[in-house]
């Protein structure tokens with residue numbers, strides 16, 4: 001495909017997304033219907049689409065509209081390209097630009113537009129991040145790094161690096177955790193590589209790994225909000241005895257296969273069986289949240305969040321802590337984590353938990369910035385106050 005044809009494909013997909021189809025679904029449908037597109041074409045079209053979704057506000061201003069065509073004109077301008085070189089009308093390229101489209105709009109640069117955030121969230125964003133607010137917003141508009149967790153139950157970090165290199169996947173040490181690698185080349189080869197298929201590495205954000213690396217020593221651990229089990233598997237790879245629970249057990253459907261591949265067993269517990277089990281030394285609540293620390297991976301979530309939903313999430317987070325604390329051993333740990341950068345979902349939830357439970361205190365809090373090495377995350381360690 002020519003560069004212009006890739007832009008035309010992105011326009012078509014953005015219009016499908018604009019009409020309400022989720023981004024991944026729209027991309028998959030387009031790829032199935034476009035057998036002529038090679039893997040490089042598919043990757044380039046995907047990058048265009050996700051670059052637009054991350055930068056929706058600024059590119060709408062720069063392109064003078066919100067349909068796929070305007071958004072792509074805006075994206076090319078933002079990337080320092082001349083859109084007229086892509087909009088030629090030749091072959092499969094989009095039609096040549098009109099007189100009006102050629103006029104580069106004035107980019108007023110209001111904060112929400114420059115930061116590519118909805119206006120309503122700006123105050124909370126600034127309260128949460130202070131002097132880091134702008135850098136965080138701008139980082140969320142960039143592509144996310146690809147990080148791997150080395151399964152130390154099967155190999156070493158250097159062992160994994162050289163095995164990956166032999167398969168054409170280049171990596172470098174990621175400083176956030178001793179299990180973490182950043183992929184610098186060949187990420188697309190990963191999923192079919194023996195190193196991945198044999199469970200020597202898992203795809204996992206490095207800050208997510210650091211949250212597990214920070215955990216206090218504890219033998220029997222419960223991942224209360226296990227989802228796909230990324231953190232449960234990371235805990236199991238540390239040699240802990242791990243059980244996984246989720247309000248929606250269907251979310252854990254891939255966990256047995258992943259645990260088998262990793263060679264690190266994870267038991268699954270249901271709501272019903274949980275009450276009959278002995279309390280755990282550590283209960284991790286990786287709570288549902290706005291996902292604001294990982295909006296560069298799921299940019300649609302940035303635009304789908306609204307104030308009432310954020311309020312609802314904080315209520316769910318409080319309820320989860322109140323529920324999960326019942327499974328913690330008297331000398332045990334309650335760990336709270338989110339992939340959010342918002343105080344209202346992080347420090348504020350910990351503070352209100354301690355207010356409701358004065359016999360508990362927080363011994364550790366850590367924030368992870370959105371950076372080249374990892375997503376935005378938060379974690380806090382809570383335990384009972386000792387007499």
Ligand SMILES: C[S@@+](CC[C@H](N)C(=O)[O-])C[C@H]1O[C@@H](n2cnc3c(N)ncnc32)[C@H](O)[C@@H]1O
Pocket residue numbers: 224225226227228229230231232245246247248251286287288289316319320
């Ligand atoms: C952030 S995701 C977990 C991601 C997972 N820990 C990982 O690292 O892959 C949050 C999970 O919490 C679950 N959840 C939501 N409400 C819950 C509740 N009240 N009790 C337990 N789990 C809940 C959701 O179904 C979702 O799978």
